[in-house]
């Protein structure tokens with residue numbers, strides 16, 4: 001803790017104190033939607049200097065704040081009214097929780113004397129969100145606002161980040177306060193490097209013959225991409241990543257074997273299953289990454305490095321566990337020897353054997369090839385946000401990323417509807433970026449109203465809509481694992497998305513032939529302002545390869 | 561496996577719910593639970609929980625809650641089989 005800084009100031013309302021505390025915490029942009037109980041805060045917002053982005057659904061606001069937080073590594077902020085406004089935020093809060101994204105959420109609440117009486121638009125959002133927040137508060141007294149907001153930002157952004165909710169009752173928002181304000185901000189004290197753990201990890205690495213490095217989402221979250229790359233280069237170790245780790249090593253780096261897991265690259269999965277040491281940095285053994293846990297990396301000793309002690313040995317027990325700052329820990333691992341050449345050659349051979357193929361038959365548009373081309377078209381790397389489904393997996397497999405914050409994907413929660421609001425958050429967080437939202441015809445409908453947000457603020461986001469007239473990923477599972485019993489996955493009665501885009505003031509084009517792809521992608525990227533490229537693809541296309549449920553990662557299906 | 565936990569909490573709104581929620585959602589059944597506020601600004605919680613899952617992981621998950629000050633764990637000795645259980649072979 002720093003010194004206590006107390007300042008007596010003029011009389012201010014609770015809402016004004018809230019705005020001042022947000023400004024003092026560096027907030028510039030926030031995402032929200034007004035309503036009854038939060039009206040005092042909206043009143044104070046006018047002329048405050050904060051840029052408020054009116055999304056068209058609170059879920060859109062929360063997901064935009066999530067992406068804003070991922071890109072800036074500072075808490076994204078969203079606000080909503082009590083009751084339905086607050087409950088509409090829930091998916092976005094859970095999304096941030098599952099992916100350890102810094103976020104501060106402010107919800108209006110009915111006045112204190114009405115709480116617990118089933119008042120109009122009263123819901124216990126504090127209770128509803130208990131399992132999906134890092135921490136939460138109900139403001140009970142106007143004098144606490146500044147210190148609670150400061151603590152909320154501190155908790156959201158420090159250690160393993162996460163969402164922190166502040167429920168803001170209307171009477172507290174309108175109360176006047178002229179007493180002392182404790183504006184102390186907690187200060188993060190980094191964890192000291194665990195020298196013993198580092199020595200044990202280095203020894204384990206040097207003793208191993210077939211080591212493999214897994215880079216997870218924690219690397220982007222803690223901003224230690226360079227430290228990670230330097231470490232990997234020091235020992236010339238083969239590298240794989242989780243979905244959220246994509247970009248921690250450049251896609252084109254010879255040591256990179258691709259993503260591991262259910263829709264990972266076979267080279268990465270073979271390396272995992274055959275390695276004798278797995279060094280896991282900022283990842284948490286998610287079941288989509290491990291496949292059947294009992295069969296995961298059966299011959300490997302585990303070195304697990306994470307800032308969160310609760311992740312250690314949660315799913316797979318670690319032989320060497322280091323709880324600490326990822327960057328400092330990696331930097332301390334100096335005495336590492338280069339990895340055995342034969343193992344590196346074996347990994348390189350797998351990489352060659354299982355390189356992606358793009359020679360699909362026919363004239364139809366092959367989405368993997370389109371995505372590969374898209375991400376290699378511009379000199380400045382694109383920021384790609386995606387929704388959830390087959391298109392999300394194709395982005396992960398085929399787009400090129402040199403920076404994990406250029407790939408925004410809902411990993412833990414798998415939230416259809418993430419892509420468009422995330423693109424808004426990402427573009428506002430980094431206006432210089434070219435942001436493309438890759439979506440599916442199912443997912444785009446989940447937050448399609450945010451096209452109005454694009455229009456309202458002139459936000460330049462490109463939408464690449466891969467339309468297979470179905471809930472593709474679910475259809476694929478029904479085909480493969482439910483005997484072709486297709487249940488509620490047909491979307492052939494979709495609206496004409498190109499017209500929908502036009503209605504929201506966006507230019508659009510529709511393509512269906514392979515020969516049109518290059519020119520159309522150029523059109524999309526060169527069009528001024530937001531635009532949609534609507535791409536019709538074969539509904540029968542599947543994501544390959546795939547680890548079937550209950551199988552080990554190397555037992556991948558490659559076709560029907 | 562049955563375990564006994566002694567949890568010291570900040571005396572803050574929601575602290576008890578958060579701790580109980582964590583125990584149950586992470587796969588433990590509460591057998592007993594006792595909360596009291598001796599004095600000052602902390603609360604003491606004592607509970608016995610049962611699960612096949614690792615109590616060490618639960619302890620760390622509890623410890624990372626902002627309102628949790630400390631978690632002590634005491635795993636009681638394995639229950640002594642009753643004559644009836646032994647006879648039926650149902651003792652766990």
Ligand SMILES: Cc1ncc(C[n+]2csc(CCOP(=O)(O)OP(=O)(O)O)c2C)c(N)n1
Pocket residue numbers: 387388389390391392414415416417439440441442443444446466468470471472473474
């Ligand atoms: C909010 C939400 N509801 C349901 C699901 C389950 N789900 C996962 S993928 C998917 C289909 C997605 O379809 P689409 O967006 O068209 O993408 P495609 O798989 O066709 O590329 C569904 C329904 C989900 N992940 N999120």
